[in-house]
Amino acid sequence: MSAAPQFTGWQAIQAEVLRRIHAREWPPGQTIPGEVALAQEFGCARATVNRALQALAEAGVLERRRKAGTRVALHPVSKATVTIPLIRQEIEERGAAYGYRLLRRQEGTHAMLTGPALHVTALHFADDTPFVLEARHISLSVIPQARNETFHEISANEWLLRNASYTSGDITFSAQAASAEVAQHLGAETGAPIFVMDRMTWDGEAAITAVRLSYVPGYRIRTVIGGS
Amino acid sequence: MSAAPQFTGWQAIQAEVLRRIHAREWPPGQTIPGEVALAQEFGCARATVNRALQALAEAGVLERRRKAGTRVALHPVSKATVTIPLIRQEIEERGAAYGYRLLRRQEGTHAMLTGPALHVTALHFADDTPFVLEARHISLSVIPQARNETFHEISANEWLLRNASYTSGDITFSAQAASAEVAQHLGAETGAPIFVMDRMTWDGEAAITAVRLSYVPGYRIRTVIGGS
DNA sequence: CATCAGATTATGTCTAGACATAATAATCTG
DNA sequence: CAGATTATTATGTCTAGACATAATCTGATG
Structure with missing residues (x-):
């Protein structure tokens, strides 16, 4: 592993993770590799991977639990943000x-x-x-x-x-x-x-x-x- | 000043910032102190303050612009997240x-x-x-x-x-x-x-x-x- | 076999420092 | 003085390492 096409920025990592999910490389319910593994693959610090995964978890795409790891959400609970304007x-x-x-x-x-x-x-x-x-x-x-x-x-x-x-x-x-x-x-x-x-x-x-x-x-x- | 009750965690900082906004210590439209100043006041790293402020900006409570600084949003654009269940x-x-x-x-x-x-x-x-x-x-x-x-x-x-x-x-x-x-x-x-x-x-x-x-x-x- | 204490492990978060970026402020120039 | 250039500055993000926390797993024990 290495030769990884140098993903720059946590947003790029988020995009790549999303791609793998949509491409069914990581099907719903599956546990994805840990942060350290991903960090090594992407050639970045663990904190960067963490930022990306955390954002995706907040969006409802991933489910994270300590020790248990990170899984692709089974029900991509669509969270729609409605902005209530003046x-x-x-x-x-x-x-x-x-x-x-x-x-x-x-x-x-x-x-x-x-x-x-x-x-x-x-x-x-x-x-x-x-x-x-x-x-x-x-x-x-x-x-x-x-x-x-x-x-x-x-x-x-x-x-x-x-x-x-x-x-x-x-x-x-x-x-x-x-x-x-x-x-x-x-x-x-x-x-x-x-x-x-x-x-x-x-x-x-x-x-x-x-x-x-x-x-x-x-x-x-x-x-x-x-x-x- | 000082004697700051050791805010632990970025969520605590977020809470304190919210408190000051609600208490009108930082009224809407006002530019709040920079990250370095807050980090010093709270006795934590700048990255921690950044995390807190970024979350608040995402929630629509703050408006941030490089160089210009961070301001309390004039119109607390209520963002309601509607979860669309199965x-x-x-x-x-x-x-x-x-x-x-x-x-x-x-x-x-x-x-x-x-x-x-x-x-x-x-x-x-x-x-x-x-x-x-x-x-x-x-x-x-x-x-x-x-x-x-x-x-x-x-x-x-x-x-x-x-x-x-x-x-x-x-x-x-x-x-x-x-x-x-x-x-x-x-x-x-x-x-x-x-x-x-x-x-x-x-x-x-x-x-x-x-x-x-x-x-x-x-x-x-x-x-x-x-x-x- | 059931239960509980401890070892393990993945995520959560913090730190201190660094460079990037964008936008404002200051300065120089015609 | 207007316009272009440079300096400054606050936020944006990354890194490498560390400790915290919560689950799970393991194994010992009754």
Whole structure:
């Protein structure tokens, strides 16, 4: 072994490993050579091989366990990374003009939030046509300064980014039938299939905000997997 | 300064950096100290700091540019990783019995695939109730051995995992109104909001398969962000 | 035979130093 | 002063060696 075509950089090694997997040289389930062996074959330091394999493990292509070694994942668990953009950003990236209108703002409570909550409903426009309806609840005990904001000029979406930070969140996507209210705001028929994104964010243990985004019919979210 | 509680491991450093960001010690947009400075402060090697910062940059929390330094991202672009499980696996993880039935299998062509294609329609059940309708097109020029498979016992979903590998893919999620046919198979009303996942996979330049999964009403996909 | 303690081993991570690279800042030149 | 060239600098990556950690394997023991 040697004469190895001098792979330069851990990304090159990652590519070569991927090639062998796709070429079925290392079929799913098989244990691949150890890091030291690969390092010698590729003519590089073990740390370099480690970097490459670790990245592939994170991507779900490999499964690694101490002592047991590294195996090609049986079920290449496709992990698709969906980037959740700012609404304004998403609209402007489509080449449309961003518009915003506050629909309602009132205090109350919410099942998922402790203490008083601020309820804000607003509509985001792309070139004067409704794009997404934002129904949000903000915890006033965690973010009291929200009380002083009218949300008339700036959306809660952006205001929170500037005034609060979160440590974790939870998102679900689903398809819902448009209620009469949602349909009216989005300019759709009642009962139309609506792509809905529910998000909940926490700062440590404290729940900050719960939001439901109802997108205009035809909306789709796109993502790429394995994109080299 | 100093007395720094000996941060051990790059993950600890990552945590500390995250803490400073959340605590607004390093507000969004601000350039944080260079790697050498941090390494000295934390009492570790620069490579360790590098590992931590690189991971955070990959997560979208930091923006790094050579010479310019490292800045806290202005828009914490939430990157949610959605794991796309095998259908069987997803059903069994819900504690339901998996069932499968082939509905149709015929040769033809497909707009996104070059050459002849095999069209397979099948239904996946959870405890005898329909769960998802799979409408798939397989390129016969890329995967000719698909011709010899009846897909009567095994779903195309699983068969492809065992018999083909992909290098890249493209997924879109959307909400669609159930067509009469879809509604009938899923036991839903025509026009009901259906969560739809369209997937396209390639092996290099060759398009392998295009599939549309129409989920039973009420289905939702869930993901977590920032989960430590 | 079943169980537990110790030897083995592959991965996980750190270190200290080095060179590469890209982008900014400074300087020189017409 | 504008434009081109060079110096500087922060990140990107590699190396060689070391120790840590967790599993597995081995063998001894009851």
